[in-house]
Amino acid sequence: MGLSYNVYLNSNRIYGCKNCKTHLSNHEDILSRNFRGQHGKAYLFNTVVNISEAEPVERNMTTGRHVVRDISCRQCNEIVGWKYDKAYEASEGYKEGKFILEAELLVNVR
Amino acid sequence: MRIENNGLNSQASVADSGRSGANGASAAAVETNGNGAGIRNGSGKLEGGSTASSFTMLAPPTPKPSYFGHDREEITRIVIQSLVDLGYHKAAGVLEEESEYTLESPEVSEFRDAVLQGQWNKAEELLFGLEINKDADVNALLFYMRQQKFLELLEVADVSKALHVLRTELTPLNQSVEKLHSLSSLMMCISADDLKARAEWDGAAGLSRQQLLSELSKSISASVMIPEHRLASLLDQVKKNQLSKCLYHNTANSPSLYTDHHCDRNQFPLSTVEILTDHKDEVWFVQFSNDGARLATGSKDHTVIIWDLEDFRPIHHLKEHTGAITYLRWSPDDSKLLSCSQDKHAKLWDTTTGGCIRTMNAHTDWVSSCAWAPDGLTFVTGSVDKEMILWNLLGENIHTWTGARVYDLVVTADGTRLAAVCTQHKLHVFNFVTREKEYERDLGGVSTCISVSKDSRYILLNMGAGVQELRLLNIETGADVRHFSGTKQEEFVVRNCFGGADENFVVSGSEDSNVYVWRKENGALVEVLPGHSGIVNCVAWNPTNPYMFASAGDDRNVRIWSKAPQPQLKGKMKGVADSFTISSITHSEATQTTTLTITDATPILTDAHLGDSISVSGTCLTITSFTKDTFTVDLSPETLRRTTFPQSLPPSSSSPVQVNLERAVSGDVRFGGHFVQGHVDTIAGIIDRRPDGSSVVLRFRPRDREVMKYVVEKGYVTIDGASLTVIAVGGGSEEGEGQGWWWEVMLVEYTQEKIITARKQVGEEVNVEVDITGKYIEKQVLAYLGAGDGETRGGLLERIVERVVERKLAERK
Numbered sequence: 001m002g003l004s005y006n007v008y009l010n011s012n013r014i015y016g017c018k019n020c021k022t023h024l025s026n027h028e029d030i031l032s033r034n035f036r037g038q039h040g041k042a043y044l045f046n047t048v049v050n051i052s053e054a055e056p057v058e059r060n061m062t063t064g065r066h067v068v069r070d071i072s073c074r075q076c077n078e079i080v081g082w083k084y085d086k087a088y089e090a091s092e093g094y095k096e097g098k099f100i101l102e103a104e105l106l107v108n109v110r
Numbered sequence: 111m112r113i114e115n116n117g118l119n120s121q122a123s124v125a126d127s128g129r130s131g132a133n134g135a136s137a138a139a140v141e142t143n144g145n146g147a148g149i150r151n152g153s154g155k156l157e158g159g160s161t162a163s164s165f166t167m168l169a170p171p172t173p174k175p176s177y178f179g180h181d182r183e184e185i186t187r188i189v190i191q192s193l194v195d196l197g198y199h200k201a202a203g204v205l206e207e208e209s210e211y212t213l214e215s216p217e218v219s220e221f222r223d224a225v226l227q228g229q230w231n232k233a234e235e236l237l238f239g240l241e242i243n244k245d246a247d248v249n250a251l252l253f254y255m256r257q258q259k260f261l262e263l264l265e266v267a268d269v270s271k272a273l274h275v276l277r278t279e280l281t282p283l284n285q286s287v288e289k290l291h292s293l294s295s296l297m298m299c300i301s302a303d304d305l306k307a308r309a310e311w312d313g314a315a316g317l318s319r320q321q322l323l324s325e326l327s328k329s330i331s332a333s334v335m336i337p338e339h340r341l342a343s344l345l346d347q348v349k350k351n352q353l354s355k356c357l358y359h360n361t362a363n364s365p366s367l368y369t370d371h372h373c374d375r376n377q378f379p380l381s382t383v384e385i386l387t388d389h390k391d392e393v394w395f396v397q398f399s400n401d402g403a404r405l406a407t408g409s410k411d412h413t414v415i416i417w418d419l420e421d422f423r424p425i426h427h428l429k430e431h432t433g434a435i436t437y438l439r440w441s442p443d444d445s446k447l448l449s450c451s452q453d454k455h456a457k458l459w460d461t462t463t464g465g466c467i468r469t470m471n472a473h474t475d476w477v478s479s480c481a482w483a484p485d486g487l488t489f490v491t492g493s494v495d496k497e498m499i500l501w502n503l504l505g506e507n508i509h510t511w512t513g514a515r516v517y518d519l520v521v522t523a524d525g526t527r528l529a530a531v532c533t534q535h536k537l538h539v540f541n542f543v544t545r546e547k548e549y550e551r552d553l554g555g556v557s558t559c560i561s562v563s564k565d566s567r568y569i570l571l572n573m574g575a576g577v578q579e580l581r582l583l584n585i586e587t588g589a590d591v592r593h594f595s596g597t598k599q600e601e602f603v604v605r606n607c608f609g610g611a612d613e614n615f616v617v618s619g620s621e622d623s624n625v626y627v628w629r630k631e632n633g634a635l636v637e638v639l640p641g642h643s644g645i646v647n648c649v650a651w652n653p654t655n656p657y658m659f660a661s662a663g664d665d666r667n668v669r670i671w672s673k674a675p676q677p678q679l680k681g682k683m684k685g686v687a688d689s690f691t692i693s694s695i696t697h698s699e700a701t702q703t704t705t706l707t708i709t710d711a712t713p714i715l716t717d718a719h720l721g722d723s724i725s726v727s728g729t730c731l732t733i734t735s736f737t738k739d740t741f742t743v744d745l746s747p748e749t750l751r752r753t754t755f756p757q758s759l760p761p762s763s764s765s766p767v768q769v770n771l772e773r774a775v776s777g778d779v780r781f782g783g784h785f786v787q788g789h790v791d792t793i794a795g796i797i798d799r800r801p802d803g804s805s806v807v808l809r810f811r812p813r814d815r816e817v818m819k820y821v822v823e824k825g826y827v828t829i830d831g832a833s834l835t836v837i838a839v840g841g842g843s844e845e846g847e848g849q850g851w852w853w854e855v856m857l858v859e860y861t862q863e864k865i866i867t868a869r870k871q872v873g874e875e876v877n878v879e880v881d882i883t884g885k886y887i888e889k890q891v892l893a894y895l896g897a898g899d900g901e902t903r904g905g906l907l908e909r910i911v912e913r914v915v916e917r918k919l920a921e922r923k
Contacts, residue, residue, distance in 0.1 A: 002602030002621070002645040002664055003394045003410075003436060005478070005494065005558075008515055008533050 408435030609651030728831030730788020
């Protein structure tokens with residue numbers, strides 16, 4: 001779909017897609033490191049860039065039922081994590097609109 | 111009383127008012143001496159008449175006829191001035207005599223002479239006698255005159271007099287102190303030459319007196335002393351006005367004054383004349399070679415193709431990149447081509463052999479852009495890895511600019527500047543020679559493309575998400591000059607270019623599949639050209655042909671646009687007697703009917719009557735009105751649903767909508783096909799097209815699969831009104847059902863010339879009517895079998911079976 005350039009972040013610690021090194025988020029945007037994904041450790045981020053979102057699905061997670069969508073790197077289409085659309089439990093509401101990136105699928109870019 | 115001199119008197123008074131206007135005293139003075147110098151009628155009678163006229167000035171002047179609404183005097187004096195400008199002094203004199211108007215009153219002539227001869231005191235006196243503009247600074251004028259006097263005195267080394275002038279004449283005028291200081295410093299000059307150099311003044315014998323006169327005349331009332339070259343400046347205004355109104359102005363020539371200038375729309379490249387389809391994925395870049403003979407295209411399929419523009423065939427396929435091609439640039443002499451790719455390399459190719467000369471792989475991220483220095487010995491590549499690198503032809507890194515992640519960069523044609531746009535929404539301009547940064551400017555939005563005009567003065571930027579317009583900037587100051595809007599550009603890179611003779615136009619691609627063209631001078635939108643499906647990524651104008659440009663799109667096509675082809679030229683199609691063009695389509699919301707108008711249809715209308723049937727691309731329509739060469743038909747909503755007729759002509763069609771026309775069969779004709787009702791059943795798309803010897807085989811897939819029941823091998827099908835034999839039916843096994851989903855027809859050479867379908871490409875649609883016989887048979891069989899008409903049981907077959915079973919059972923008993 002046309003030529004589209006990546007967004008580039010400015011910070012000292014940037015996480016990028018392990019596959020193609022596209023910038024995904026800053027270290028400063030981490031909200032919590034206490035998550036686990038299919039591949040192990042995962043972090044909750046405030047904002048991520050250069051991703052495309054899939055369709056929302058309902059999933060049962062260890063913390064309850066949520067509506068999530070998988071997110072993948074825009075350039076190489078590898079899945080890098082998911083985004084919380086909605087949390088059914090009130091205590092999990094803080095996750096809504098935030099992103100999970102799995103540590104295993106990330107790499108430090110400079 | 112000399113009543114008979116009334117005419118002459120009136121002349122005198124009219125001439126007077128022309129000369130010095132308000133000043134009543136001088137009018138009287140003029141009266142007496144005016145006849146000698148002014149009105150050169152040469153008749154002695156006038157002398158007597160003048161004294162009488164000082165008493166009969168009250169007689170109203172007989173008005174002379176105006177020149178088509180313009181003041182006769184103004185026109186005549188301007189013409190006299192033009193004649194003098196052109197050098198026809200005798201003619202000017204004759205005109206002055208004949209018209210009895212003078213170009214300048216005697217005072218003005220005297221003033222002019224005084225200045226030109228350096229008689230400064232006289233000139234000052236006369237200056238006050240002339241009508242000066244109210245807002246003119248008299249002191250400034252006097253200063254200017256006296257300055258000239260001062261300089262001339264210095265020139266002849268008359269220092270004491272010059273000093274006297276400086277003290278008594280220049281200083282009291284209270285002009286700026288710096289000017290006085292600089293003038294006094296000029297007194298230190300040793301020689302006349304030194305003086306002239308320092309003061310930037312070319313001496314009394316040079317043009318300085320003329321220039322002084324010009325300056326002074328600007329402050330004198332225009333009707334007294336007509337501004338210089340008045341006719342020329344009026345004509346300039348007219349030309350500018352006509353040019354700005356001419357939307358399609360595509361020539362560099364200055365318009366002739368003989369006719370009102372108006373460029374014809376048909377001279378503008380509006381139609382697609384070629385579609386180049388060789389690329390296997392989205393085409394992201396296109397550029398013409400500098401000599402206009404070749405075209406280079408770069409695509410997401412990792413290849414670059416160099417095309418020959420004579421026959422639009424590819425010359426070379428350059429396949430060495432391992433990533434999508436983002437940018438291409440021909441070298442100034444067209445011998446080399448630079449390509450930039452997402453594989454982080456830039457490659458230098460030889461355009462004659464198609465071989466890669468060198469690969470530059472210093473970048474650590476996508477190479478986004480490149481540009482040649484005008485001498486063709488060095489080039490710059492830019493990348494989103496924050497570096498712009500200057501290379502020589504050996505692939506050596508001469509210089510690196512670091513700092514900005516560059517999306518696009520250009521080097522001006524005069525080699526003075528390098529301009530780049532970056533991810534941080536800034537424009538950076540460097541001096542290309544010294545490599546220093548001149549300035550950077552925040553653009554307020556992301557810019558995906560930068561182009562520079564041939565005169566190296568303007569840059570054109572495409573602005574993306576949020577702003578969505580094109581901006582023309584002055585490269586010296588970085589200030590906005592003009593905006594061009596209309597395009598859609600949210601997420602992707604869309605490129606622009608200057609184009610047309612003398613770069614009169616600005617062209618851009620867009621995410622809404624159209625190509626946009628504006629007039630550069632005033633930002634007016636000239637054309638919106640549809641044709642591509644998907645984003646139009648890049649546009650390029652042929653530098654040597656103002657009537658050709660190219661566009662590259664996500665639909666894998668490169669379209670070449672030019673003037674609508676003349677009916678008799680271009681390649682394999684010969685006279686297409688039965689194919690006609692729809693000239694207009696109008697739609698009425700009230701009746702939900704669309705009306706088609708077809709012109710140039712004389713051959714088909716020979717014995718037409720209102721209400722006659724005419725088959726338009728296979729659709730039987732009724733003629734609702736007609737003239738000798740035009741007719742109209744109406745399309746009902748049902749017709750529109752079933753056929754390929756558009757509801758409206760695309761705005762400036764890339765290619766005109768053509769139709770085949772056929773009248774109803776008459777009684778005595780030889781019947782070589784099958785009965786075609788003209789009742790279109792559905793539309794079908796062309797899914798494949800291949801040659802078979804000199805014939806062409808077309809494969810169709812219908813929109814409504816049910817019609818496949820009626821299409822049999824070697825049967826008839828009517829496509830766009832032409833009765834054709836089905837040579838094959840298929841698509842069954844892959845789809846898993848027995849009926850199949852495509853059929854093929856073969857068009858022999860003769861048919862190819864006659865029917866419009868032959869010219870349609872894969873993806874286009876046709877009107878389809880299946881053989882009616884099949885439908886009748888089907889209905890009968892279904893009726894017999896009882897499978898239709900809402901019967902739950904019964905039907906002939908069932909009853910037959912029932913009776914046979916009953917009989918058998920009865921027999922058994």
